[in-house]
Amino acid sequence: xxxxxxxxxxxxxxxxxxxxxxxxxxxxxxxxERNVYSELLSNVNEVVEGTxxxxxxxxxxxxxxxxxxxxxxxxxxxxxxxxxxxxxxxSVVKLDFDLKKLYWNMLxxxxxxxxxxxxxxxxxxxxxxxxxxxxxxxxxxxxxxxKIGRNDACPCGSGKKxxxxxxxx
Numbered sequence: 001x002x003x004x005x006x007x008x009x010x011x012x013x014x015x016x017x018x019x020x021x022x023x024x025x026x027x028x029x030x031x032x033e034r035n036v037y038s039e040l041l042s043n044v045n046e047v048v049e050g051t052x053x054x055x056x057x058x059x060x061x062x063x064x065x066x067x068x069x070x071x072x073x074x075x076x077x078x079x080x081x082x083x084x085x086x087x088x089x090x091s092v093v094k095l096d097f098d099l100k101k102l103y104w105n106m107l108x109x110x111x112x113x114x115x116x117x118x119x120x121x122x123x124x125x126x127x128x129x130x131x132x133x134x135x136x137x138x139x140x141x142x143x144x145x146x147k148i149g150r151n152d153a154c155p156c157g158s159g160k161k162x163x164x165x166x167x168x169x
Contacts, residue, residue, distance in 0.1 A: 007067050010025075029065060032061050033072065034117070036069055041123060044123060047096045053090070067087050070082060070093060073097060076101045077097050100132060154166050
């Protein structure tokens with residue numbers, strides 16, 4: 001079973017035993033994730049690179065947990081996303097991420113424990129973060145166009161009423 005498939009099943013054993021055990025597993029992972037992001041954001045000039053096994057050891061995670069971390073940061077990487085199903089212990093991973101894209105993706109994941117990390121204060125100004133939040137909110141807003149009435153002029157430009165033109169096509 002691939003590391004990514006194992007990540008997909010992460011915590012299922014605990015979930016089968018009890019909700020409380022599952023919550024502990026999730027909390028433990030989220031704490032590790034926050035710690036990794038804290039370290040990465042504290043040293044943004046350092047591009048972290050190594051094998052899955054090496055980086056898992058560096059960040060005190062299992063290889064499966066590290067692949068889960070890569071799953072979370074994958075869309076924010078400058079070089080493009082990894083095919084997670086192909087990652088093995090020996091796969092080389094480069095965590096070179098775009099700050100603004102990462103912040104956006106943290107907003108999208110509703111990961112307030114990540115987009116509220118104090119390191120962001122040094123990396124993106126309050127105005128930049130607010131602009132990203134505003135753009136994010138706009139992207140999630142559905143805008144419904146004006147409904148065409150049956151007796152309105154047809155938008156195709158024929159000059160006919162909508163009910164006598166395109167409504168019947």
